[in-house]
Amino acid sequence: MTSLTIAEAAERTGLTAHTLxxxxxDGLLLHAVDRAPSGHRRYTDDDLRWIEMVTRLRxxxxxxxxxxxxxxxxxxxxxNEAERLALLLAHREVVERQLAEVTSHLRAIxxxxxxYENTLDKxx
Amino acid sequence: MTSLTIAEAAERTGLTAHTLxxxxxDGLLLHAVDRAPSGHRRYTDDDLRWIEMVTRLRxxxxxxxxxxxxxxxxxxxxxNEAERLALLLAHREVVERQLAEVTSHLRAIxxxxxxYENTLDKxx
DNA sequence: GAACTCCTTGGAGTGCGCTCGAAGTCAAGA
DNA sequence: TCTTGACTTCGAGCGCACTCCAAGGAGTTC
Numbered sequence: 001m002t003s004l005t006i007a008e009a010a011e012r013t014g015l016t017a018h019t020l021x022x023x024x025x026d027g028l029l030l031h032a033v034d035r036a037p038s039g040h041r042r043y044t045d046d047d048l049r050w051i052e053m054v055t056r057l058r059x060x061x062x063x064x065x066x067x068x069x070x071x072x073x074x075x076x077x078x079x080n081e082a083e084r085l086a087l088l089l090a091h092r093e094v095v096e097r098q099l100a101e102v103t104s105h106l107r108a109i110x111x112x113x114x115x116y117e118n119t120l121d122k123x124x
Numbered sequence: 125m126t127s128l129t130i131a132e133a134a135e136r137t138g139l140t141a142h143t144l145x146x147x148x149x150d151g152l153l154l155h156a157v158d159r160a161p162s163g164h165r166r167y168t169d170d171d172l173r174w175i176e177m178v179t180r181l182r183x184x185x186x187x188x189x190x191x192x193x194x195x196x197x198x199x200x201x202x203x204n205e206a207e208r209l210a211l212l213l214a215h216r217e218v219v220e221r222q223l224a225e226v227t228s229h230l231r232a233i234x235x236x237x238x239x240y241e242n243t244l245d246k247x248x
Numbered sequence: 249g250a251a252c253t254c255c256t257t258g259g260a261g262t263g264c265g266c267t268c269g270a271a272g273t274c275a276a277g278a
Numbered sequence: 279t280c281t282t283g284a285c286t287t288c289g290a291g292c293g294c295a296c297t298c299c300a301a302g303g304a305g306t307t308c
Binding site for chain 3: 279280281282283284285286287288289290291292293294295296297298299300301302303304305306307308
Binding site for chain 4: 129
């Protein structure tokens, strides 16, 4: 099993070391990260997999506190799958609504872009 | 020409009166909103149309400072269409990249959702 | 053994985008 | 005339998600 320093974990996850410590402190990880005898953090593959999931949730706009709630459910182990599912389904709803909204606003902006392109073509 | 109070403008635009004042103060509008003799703001149809554009830019994630820049260009009038176009094109790039990212993360979350649905089906 | 690099912690600071509060003005209605 | 309510300004405050700093420890390199 590979075991990475915080700098390596940062590199692999695309987060900063600061953010990795912050996530851990804030309860977004499933447990405290292992330590080397020196006290330095050592990230396992499982840690990285979980952090990837956190990243997916975060970059689809899930607030930190909801990620924390989800982490707490997973941490508590078997028996709350329905609750986890509900949380993810609710999140999917939000994200899809948001995607639709952004897409429709983007179309309106595209229209504006087309107008400018026309104007500039004619004057060129 | 209709002329709306700030409360009416808020209702129509979906923003709060606070936010409308804030946008004006921060240079996101094309000019100071007209005033009734009482000093109260009166929003015209043109104002509302511009605010709608601002809303589109904002809700596709354009930072306030870029909206301000765009507003400044439009305010300055003819002659800088190329610059406005460049700004909008750059924004579109960003939004499209973001849409792609969110969509792909969402697919991964959907996969997770499917796993939970399976688990729960079996145990039911 | 000195310098360098990477790490540690706790807590403060930052940037963004609002959001709110206080104190005052004004017009309309009872 | 008095009250009510919508508005005004200015400036402070807030929530979020980091981001950074200071002071110190440990291990490697010259």
